[in-house]
Amino acid sequence: MNKPLILTIFRWLLWLLLITFESVVGFPWLSLVVVGQWLLVGSTYQVLGSIVLSSLILAATYSLAWPLAMLAVMILWQVNQQTRKHSSQRWLIYLSVVVVIGWLAGTPLNGLSLVFTFFSWLFYARWWGIWGRNLWQKLGKVSAKS
Amino acid sequence: MALKWWQQALFLLALSVVLSVAGLANFLVADMERVVLPVKHWWTSGFSYLYSVTQNLQQLPKAAKRIQDLELRLAEASVSLAELETTKKENQALRALVADHNQLSERRIITAPVVAFAQPAIAAGELDGIQPGAIVLSNDTLLGQVREVRAHSATVALLFTQESQPILVTTSQGVQGLLIGDGKKIILTEVEKQAQLNLGDQLTTVGQPQIEQGIPVGRIIKITNDPVAATQEAIVEQYVSFFETPLVEVR
Numbered sequence: 001m002n003k004p005l006i007l008t009i010f011r012w013l014l015w016l017l018l019i020t021f022e023s024v025v026g027f028p029w030l031s032l033v034v035v036g037q038w039l040l041v042g043s044t045y046q047v048l049g050s051i052v053l054s055s056l057i058l059a060a061t062y063s064l065a066w067p068l069a070m071l072a073v074m075i076l077w078q079v080n081q082q083t084r085k086h087s088s089q090r091w092l093i094y095l096s097v098v099v100v101i102g103w104l105a106g107t108p109l110n111g112l113s114l115v116f117t118f119f120s121w122l123f124y125a126r127w128w129g130i131w132g133r134n135l136w137q138k139l140g141k142v143s144a145k146s
Numbered sequence: 147m148a149l150k151w152w153q154q155a156l157f158l159l160a161l162s163v164v165l166s167v168a169g170l171a172n173f174l175v176a177d178m179e180r181v182v183l184p185v186k187h188w189w190t191s192g193f194s195y196l197y198s199v200t201q202n203l204q205q206l207p208k209a210a211k212r213i214q215d216l217e218l219r220l221a222e223a224s225v226s227l228a229e230l231e232t233t234k235k236e237n238q239a240l241r242a243l244v245a246d247h248n249q250l251s252e253r254r255i256i257t258a259p260v261v262a263f264a265q266p267a268i269a270a271g272e273l274d275g276i277q278p279g280a281i282v283l284s285n286d287t288l289l290g291q292v293r294e295v296r297a298h299s300a301t302v303a304l305l306f307t308q309e310s311q312p313i314l315v316t317t318s319q320g321v322q323g324l325l326i327g328d329g330k331k332i333i334l335t336e337v338e339k340q341a342q343l344n345l346g347d348q349l350t351t352v353g354q355p356q357i358e359q360g361i362p363v364g365r366i367i368k369i370t371n372d373p374v375a376a377t378q379e380a381i382v383e384q385y386v387s388f389f390e391t392p393l394v395e396v397r
Binding site: 021044 | 151154155158159162163165166171174175176178179181182183185186188189190193
């Protein structure tokens with residue numbers, strides 16, 4: 001078994017764990033970012049297959065209609081394709097998609113979901129290397145460059 | 147000719163819509179749910195366990211406080227129990243004391259009957275605590291009542307004397323009558339005509355001022371049921387004689 005295939009399977013399993021975890025605690029913040037970074041890569045057929053599979057998993061996890069889940073994954077795919085990494089456009093579209101999915105799935109805004117939203121955002125910030133008040137400055141610079 | 151991204155996206159979306167409308171997508175999603183739901187369940191169980199552990203940890207200080215509170219209450223209960231035990235013992239002692247006191251409060255004076263004088267008397271008087279109306283007994287049998295009290299002696303109105311006060315008595319069958327003396331005998335009077343009197347019936351006091359209930363008086367030795375009279379009469383004999391007993395009790 002070649003290394004890329006093992007890596008792909010590992011990513012899929014990890015993503016499955018991540019999205020099910022997030023469906024339990026609230027919104028799919030990290031899993032939808034990860035799906036664009038990890039799964040929607042490779043050749044056209046690989047991407048199309050990933051879109052089908054990830055949308056099915058998303059639909060099954062959040063009890064969404066499959067076309068809606070597929071549309072969401074496609075938006076993320078195109079956002080990944082069209083925008084720069086760590087740009088405000090990508091960030092805002094991710095945010096919008098996640099909020100819409102949470103709204104459609106009827107995710108409650110209870111203490112648990114808010115706590116994990118907070119931690120997810122902290123993870124974003126750490127991942128992007130952005131902290132605190134530098135966030136908007138850096139986003140602004142990235143936006144200006146992009 | 148390669149499709150553009152939007153064409154690919156449109157194709158996939160159209161495919162998913164068609165499959166959904168046809169109902170085939172439900173099978174695909176249901177199959178995927180078979181994979182996803184156990185994982186979600188695993189997460190949920192993990193969170194539930196974590197939550198319960200957290201709750202238990204949160205309750206630890208409360209549990210410690212609760213145990214302290216219970217220990218304090220136990221100590222208080224033990225003290226209360228000890229106090230209760232002490233009170234119980236005191237209560238028992240007081241009861242015994244009260245019983246003794248009752249016995250003591252019944253002023254029992256033992257004295258000798260004085261029969262040398264014309265008037266029956268006892269050799270105890272006011273200085274000994276004898277009071278007018280006190281009953282005179284011998285062997286727990288009512289003999290009479292103190293009539294006049296002097297310093298060291300007191301006259302006694304024996305039941306057969308005319309000076310004796312009428313005493314309400316009853317037989318063992320519940321027939322009641324008045325006991326009076328005619329100077330020679332003790333007579334049971336005022337007994338209803340229909341009442342059943344029997345020879346040998348024992349008489350006891352019913353209870354009246356200065357005379358306790360249930361004191362034996364004597365027994366019926368003769369019944370006089372005059373058809374003309376409105377009531378019955380009977381002659382009563384006492385078990386002991388004032389003139390023969392060496393000591394009498396005055397209450």
